Amino acid sequence: MLSILIPTYDYTCYPLVADLHQQAEKLDVSYEIIVAEDGSHSQVDIIANHKMEELSHCRHLISKEHLGPAGIRNLLARKASYNWILFIDSDAKVIQEDFLQTYLHQIGKADVIVGGLRHQKENHDPNKSLRFKYEKAADQHRSAAERGQHPYDKFTPFNVMMRRSTFLCIGFDESCREYGYEDALFGVELGKRHISILHIENPLLHMGLDTNEVFLQKTETALRTLKMLNGKMERHSYVGRVYGAFRKYHMTWALQGAHALLWKALRHQLSSKNPSLFLFSLYKLLYYSTL
Numbered sequence: 450m451l452s453i454l455i456p457t458y459d460y461t462c463y464p465l466v467a468d469l470h471q472q473a474e475k476l477d478v479s480y481e482i483i484v485a486e487d488g489s490h491s492q493v494d495i496i497a498n499h500k501m502e503e504l505s506h507c508r509h510l511i512s513k514e515h516l517g518p519a520g521i522r523n524l525l526a527r528k529a530s531y532n533w534i535l536f537i538d539s540d541a542k543v544i545q546e547d548f549l550q551t552y553l554h555q556i557g558k559a560d561v562i563v564g565g566l567r568h569q570k571e572n573h574d575p576n577k578s579l580r581f582k583y584e585k586a587a588d589q590h591r592s593a594a595e596r597g598q599h600p601y602d603k604f605t606p607f608n609v610m611m612r613r614s615t616f617l618c619i620g621f622d623e624s625c626r627e628y629g630y631e632d633a634l635f636g637v638e639l640g641k642r643h644i645s646i647l648h649i650e651n652p653l654l655h656m657g658l659d660t661n662e663v664f665l666q667k668t669e670t671a672l673r674t675l676k677m678l679n680g681k682m683e684r685h686s687y688v689g690r691v692y693g694a695f696r697k698y699h700m701t702w703a704l705q706g707a708h709a710l711l712w713k714a715l716r717h718q719l720s721s722k723n724p725s726l727f728l729f730s731l732y733k734l735l736y737y738s739t740l
Contacts, residue, residue: 450478451553452529452613456521457484457498457539459491460657466501468543473506476549482507484539485525488515519621519631522606526616534613536606540657541566551651552610560644561611563604564651565591572658579724580664584655586726596648602685604636608653615644622678629671630682637685661720669736676740688733695738704738711735 453469455462466482473480482501489495489511501507508528516524526534533556535549544567545551555562568588572581590596596603619638625631639646659667675682675689683689695701715732718725 452531453482454525458487461497462539472549485510487521517626535610541653559647561646564608575722577658593648601640629674708735
């Protein structure tokens with residue numbers, strides 16, 4: 450019936466597995482929970498996660514090679530035993546006692562069912578101010594009703610259930626070996642193939658906020674991935690569309706000049722206690738123009 454698939458990298462997700470296992474045991478369905486370490490280096494996290502093997506219907510896979518976010522999810526889908534798969538990121542937290550039951554009630558209504566995500570109301574760590582502010586702004590548009598208006602946009606595998614056969618027909622693009630855009634590209638493919646998708650209110654809490662420096666590094670990595678995709682995603686991303694307009698009018702030199710003048714000041718502001726999301730958008734555009 451259901452394979453719950455959790456990719457992880459240097460993160461202890463045993464508490465998440467334990468919560469999911471507790472819910473699954475109360476359901477009258479066949480299930481499994483598989484966690485795959487994507488080249489994790491932290492033995493502390495690997496050992497902590499390995500405790501899941503003591504739980505029924507749970508498997509802990511260890512890939513010594515870092516496959517990347519696309520490759521590790523493709524591996525998990527191939528290892529899955531059941532016809533429905535539920536992808537969950539390892540830094541998620543279950544916040545509803547009927548989380549799995551809610552998903553099971555939706556089976557058959559669509560080929561892909563997206564549950565959504567939320568963030569904590571407050572952040573007391575100024576070193577994580579940018580990611581927190583960015584995600585809280587995004588949370589305002591993450592209701593099922595708003596997601597359903599443009600169902601294939603901004604697809605994320607953070608918390609999504611789908612037919613295994615649907616996923617295996619498409620899969621994540623393994624040329625995306627680093628962070629970013631493999632998920633959005635998958636959403637584009639779903640739309641191209643007119644695969645049915647349903648957005649529901651069944652969120653998980655995202656616990657893994659990055660520090661400002663790490664988030665900026667991951668943003669740059671994602672933009673390099675966007676560039677590497679050679680136009681596959683450019684018109685589907687805000688940065689790509691704006692850059693395309695500058696390119697159309699032969700004005701990319703202005704972006705590159707602004708990058709040289711403003712780069713250090715932008716990074717300093719975005720690492721402050723009150724970062725500007727407008728300047729974050731500018732930061733992304735200017736960095737993309739240099740690639």
